[in-house]
Structure formats: C-alpha cells, structure tokens
Amino acid sequence: MKYVWFGIAGVLGGVLGGMGMGGGTLLIPLLNIFYKVGQHTAQAVNLLSFIPMAVVALIIHIKNKLVNFKRIIWIILPGVVSCIAGCYIAKSLSGYLLARCFGGFLVLLSVFQFVSEIKRKN
Amino acid sequence: MSSKQKQKNELRTDKKLNVYAVLTGLSAGIINGVFGGGGGMLVVPMLVHLLKCPAKKAHATAILIILPLSIVSGIFYAAFGNFNLEVGIPAGIGVILGGTVGALLLSKLSSKWLTIIFCVVMAAAGVKMLLF
Incomplete structure (x- = not known):
C-alpha cells in the first residue's frame, strides 16, 4: 500500500513539475512530512525521478526551438562544480538540520514567487 | 561612435554576460546539490533578468541546465547511499x-x-x- 502513496506523491510533484512550477519543491516536503522519508532520501529520489521527465520535456522544447544554447557551457560547467560541492555540504548535515534548512529555503522561495506573481502583468 | 569603440563596448557587455552566466550556474548548482531540487526556480528569473532571455525560452532552457546538474547530484547522492528504490x-x-x-x-x-x-x-x- 505504501508504494501507492509514494506513487501518488510522485504524481502530485510531477503535475507541478510538468507545469513548470517546481515539482521537486512539492515532492520533497510531501515525502518528508507525510511519509516520514528521511530528508536525504527524499532529495535523492527527487533528483533521480526528475531525469526521465526532463529528457522528454527537453526533446519537445528543442523541437519547438524554445531552448537558448547561448553561453550554456558558461552556466553548466560552473554549475556542475558547485553542485558537487553542494552534495558534500548536504552529506555533512544531519537529516534533521537539512530538513530545517530546506524549510527555510521553501519559505523564501514561496515569498519570492508570490511577490513576482503579484507584480506580473497579464 | 567609432567602430573600434563599438567593438570595445560589445566585448565588455559580452564579458559581463559571461560573468552573469557563471554566477547563474554556480547558484543553480549549489541549490541543486544541497537541496536536491528547486534550482530551476532560481535559474528562470536569473536567465530572464541577468541574461535577458525571454520568459518562455527561460523555462525550457532551465531544464537543459538543471538536467546535467541533477544527473551529477543524483550520482553523488546515490554513491553516498541516500537513494532508496x-x-x-x-x-x-x-x-x-x-x-x-x-x-x-x-x-x-x-x-x-x-x-x-x-x-x-x-x-x-x-x-x-x-x-x-
């Protein structure tokens, strides 16, 4: 039965991810708060489950000429270096502390997104 | 403006944009590595405001940036024994x-x-x- 619940958490995160609203920021807290999955495990699951969806989305976007390749190497290479550093930072924190930091990150993100959504004219 | 000056200005803007690109990558990477997600929500506004990428393209381009970062971070998390099938x-x-x-x-x-x-x-x- 618990597999069904993990699947449902994935669907909810996936719907938001597919809509471009940041699925990981929903899947990680769902796994942590409701299913008591450890913070490190929730983050690992989010990282790896993002890959197949991103590949499909990317193929569609490239076909639609929506991807901007300019300076992409200047972004990705430093990103790879700092994400490895980030992985070691996460590893050095306890699950308890990492979850608290993640909570703070979520609050900041939601305030930032709320403000930019209110400002956006449509 | 002489063409030499114009070239110089273009070069300067080019350099500035490269610095912004590196900054965008570094921030996306650190968030992706530490929090295992959420990097995209940072990359999209940085692409739009710093690198002058149109909003619609920024969403698609963010995926191209986050995908390799998630693969690398995912490998490290799995190597640290954090992945659970x-x-x-x-x-x-x-x-x-x-x-x-x-x-x-x-x-x-x-x-x-x-x-x-x-x-x-x-x-x-x-x-x-x-x-x-």
Whole structure:
C-alpha cells in the first residue's frame, strides 16, 4: 500500500513539475512530512525521478526551438562544480538540520514567487 | 561612435554576460546539490533578468541546465547511499505520469491563481519543516 502513496506523491510533484512550477519543491516536503522519508532520501529520489521527465520535456522544447544554447557551457560547467560541492555540504548535515534548512529555503522561495506573481502583468 | 569603440563596448557587455552566466550556474548548482531540487526556480528569473532571455525560452532552457546538474547530484547522492528504490521507483513512475498530465494542463489553466495557491502550500510546508 505504501508504494501507492509514494506513487501518488510522485504524481502530485510531477503535475507541478510538468507545469513548470517546481515539482521537486512539492515532492520533497510531501515525502518528508507525510511519509516520514528521511530528508536525504527524499532529495535523492527527487533528483533521480526528475531525469526521465526532463529528457522528454527537453526533446519537445528543442523541437519547438524554445531552448537558448547561448553561453550554456558558461552556466553548466560552473554549475556542475558547485553542485558537487553542494552534495558534500548536504552529506555533512544531519537529516534533521537539512530538513530545517530546506524549510527555510521553501519559505523564501514561496515569498519570492508570490511577490513576482503579484507584480506580473497579464 | 567609432567602430573600434563599438567593438570595445560589445566585448565588455559580452564579458559581463559571461560573468552573469557563471554566477547563474554556480547558484543553480549549489541549490541543486544541497537541496536536491528547486534550482530551476532560481535559474528562470536569473536567465530572464541577468541574461535577458525571454520568459518562455527561460523555462525550457532551465531544464537543459538543471538536467546535467541533477544527473551529477543524483550520482553523488546515490554513491553516498541516500537513494532508496522502494521510494524511488513508485515515486519516479508517478512523476512521469504526473509530468505528462501537467504539461498537457499547462496550456488549459490560467496559472495566476494556481501559482498563488502553490505559494501558500509551499510556505505552509516550509514553515512546518523549519519550525516543527
């Protein structure tokens, strides 16, 4: 039965991810708060489950000429270096502390997104 | 303006944009590595405001940036023994199904209210994780 619940958490995160609203920021807290999955495990699951969806989305976007390749190497290479550093930072924190930091990150993100959504004219 | 000066100015803007590009990459990477997600929500506004990328292209381009970062971070997390197949396989299948639905819904729903609801849910989850 618990597999069904993990699947449902994935669907909810996936719907938001597919809509471009940041699925990981929903899947990680769902796994942590409701299913008591450890913070490190929730983050690992989010990282790896993002890959197949991103590949499909990317193929569609490239076909639609929506991807901007300019300076992409200047972004990705430093990103790879700092994400490895980030992985070691996460590893050095306890699950308890990492979850608290993640909570703070979520609050900041939601305030930032709320403000930019209110400002956006449509 | 002489063409020499113009060239010089262009070169300067070019250099500045390269610095912004490196900054965008560094910030996306550190967030992706530490928090295992959420990098995209940082990359999109940075692409739009710093690198003058149109909003629609920024969403698609963000995926191209986050994908290699997630692969690298995912490998490190798995190597540290954090991945769990019992959670990962059902959640992964769910993400693929949900992702397809979300991509199809995107064109049909007005996103303003949805984004605001999402912000409230995210803030509630954040406060819960931060304080309790």
